[in-house]
Amino acid sequence: MASPHTEEPPTKGTADPDAHIYEEVTLCERMELSQRLAVEELITTEASYVHNLQLCLSDIRAHLQQKQLPDFDLEGLFSNIDDILHLSRQFLRGLEATAAQEHDQLLGISTLFQEFKEEMETVYKIYCASYEHALLLVESYRKDPRLQEEIMDTLNATVPHTSASDLSFFLVMPVQRITKYPLLLGKILENTPAGTSTHQALAAAVSAMAQANANINEYKRQREVATKYNKAEHLTLRDRLARLNTHSIAKKTTRLSRLLMHEAGFVSKTEDKEYDNLEEKFQSVASSVAGLKENVASYMAHLEAFLVPAPHKRELQMEEGPAQQYHRLAEHLHRAVFPEFKRRLDRLVWQPLCSLSEMLVGPQQLVKKRLDKLLDYEEIQERKSELGSVTYDEEAAMNTYLAINALLVAELPRFNQVAVQLLGQVLGSLCVLHQDLAAEVLHEAEKELKQLPHGHMPLPAFWRLVEDTLQQAGAQLRTFTQAFETVTPGPVTQPLTPAEERKVLSLVSKHGPDKLYQVTSNVSGSKDLDLTLQRGQIVALLQRVDTKGNTSRWLVDAGGPRGFVPAAKLQPYSPVQSQQPGMQTPTLESVPDRRRHSYASPEAPRPQVATFTPAFQVVAGFSFAARSPQEVSLQAGQPVVVLEPHDKKGSTEWSLVEVNGQRGYVPSSYLVTVPVQEPMGWSLPV
Secondary structure, three states: OOOOOOOOOOOOOOOHHHHHHHHHHHHHHHHHHHHHHHHHHHHHHHHHHHHHHHHHHHHHHHHHHOOOOOOOOOHHHHHHHHHHHHHHHHHHHHHHHHHHHHHHHHHHHHHHHHHHHHHHHHHHHHHHHHHHHHHHHHHHHHHOOHHHHHHHHHHHHOHHHHOOOOOHHHHHHHHHHHHHHHHHHHHHOOOOOOOHHHHHHHHHHHHHHHHHHHHHHHHHHHHHHHHHHOOOOOOOHHHHHOOHHHHHHHHHHHHHHHHHHHHOOOOOOOOOOHHHHHHHHHHHHHHHHHHHHHHHHHHHHHHHHOOOHHHHHHOOOOOOOOOHHHHHHHHHHHHHHHHHHHHHHHHHHHHHHHHHHHHHHHHHHHHHHHHHHHHHHHHHHHHHHHHOOHHHHHHHHHHHHHHHHHHHHHHHHHHHHHHHHHHHHHHHHHHHHHHHHHHHHHHHHHHHHOOOOOOOOOHHHHHHHHHHHHHHHHHHHHHHHHHHHHHHHOOEEEEEOOOHHHHHHHHHHHHHHHHEEEOOOOOOOOOEOOOOOOOEEEEEEEEEEOOOOOOOOOEEOOOOOOOOEHHHHEEOOOOEEOOOOOOOOOHHHHHOOOOOOOOOOOOOOOOOOOOOOOEEEEHHHHOOOEOOOOOOOOOOOEEEEEEEEEOOOOOEEHHHHHOOOOOEEEHHHHHEEEOOOOOOOOOOOO
């Protein structure tokens, strides 16, 4: 019989309460240990991630940037990794700060993830959407031996401990990190007792990061769809025809039919006020950029034409004075001020404006493609409501429209804001450039004005001086005019050649003497039906307007050809009656091709027409000083008699003339032939 104090071992099937408690304690310790290790892994890997990002930027990218490799797209490779590094540093500081919270550390971590969720989604979605393009760049550089050698040289010099074979080893880190956050949080959550507030907070953090990854993937998908359509294609007619097939023609026909029904009101149009407002603002910005670009291009073309003449290159035969001061000012403006203004205008206005215009191309293509996809979407929606289902391709077409629309609604506000800011900066730069130009020109002009004799004179006194000077100059001009008209001798007339005389007589007989006009300067016909005439030639006026009713071009008869001449280059011509003996007065019947007017009676006697011999004289148009005994001096307006219209070698550049009883040669270009309008005097042509 066992002693009452002897402890018997438990029989089979009896539970030991101490063992159960021991197992629970052990499980809690294991969960707590795993939880602590998961938290340490989160913080440790985040610190390593930030360190690698710093290496990527401060060492690798900086080293590649110093090389200045041609055809190397650093921005395309690293995208917005600067924003990711800045955000990750803040996030790491927050994680490290939770270690001091002890029992509330998990709650702090959960709160931190939920607070950073929006910022992480914003910066990582841009990087992840550009990641595929970065990989394509890396692949293209790998195929270029020269670039690949430079890249490997950079990696060996900056991060030799990583043994990285290309840049993709570092570029993939942000993509991997954002997708690992839900896994790290889930590991902590697995080792947190259910039903506690900490478990609920961690579950919310896991859900938030999972949602952020889902949104990033959706944005990436939208960008891939948009990339397919936002490129402006410059196709030839042959390329466009090659793309036509039965499917494309049917699709375009359906879209056109749908669009016409929208305009006619037969079918309702999908309303999206949010998008419509965004597109309206975008189109306004695009129109403003296009208009400003056109105006700036025109302005720069006019500025280029303005800089072509160079007044400072003209030799001024004057001593020091206002003319030389203007010469110095014009030289400085054309050589320094205006070229510098043009360079700044190109760099600060034209180039940014062109870049902004190029930025608009992609969104414009996407907006246009959205309308096409909207028409497809509406057509498929109607078919889906009738049949209850759609094909796989139709479902894909609907998703394409939804992706493009969602991307535009999300991106257009920011794009419009940035475009308006850039446009404002361009306009501001344009205003500042003109202010600087005006200030510089005024400064240079003031320096020259101070050197003038009246530079320090008060303004009222200066204007009185100007008025007195103009009055004195006007009085001198009137005195000179009166003396010129009084002293000038009578003209020496020279008769027309027989051919010219017959031509003028024909014009008089056809149109009458009151219709005769003289050409005051050479006329070069530049349009259809325009005449090319020489100065002094006689013509007959037919009409004072051209075929379009323009009164500045007159229809004339040049003694054979008829055409239009500028009215400003014609003046009335009054021939003097011939005093030459033997000239008879021909009747109208002796003149060939006489036109009969419908109002003239055939039986009426035909009037007699007096014979007119238009008289001309040759005068000196410019003063000329003789330089040898074979030459003779001339004064402007002095009558001369041309003896031979050439020199002894037959050159027409010199003419033998007689002036005041002296004979000699003068330049032919200095002589002007003018008609005698009045028997008692003459006047210089206008």
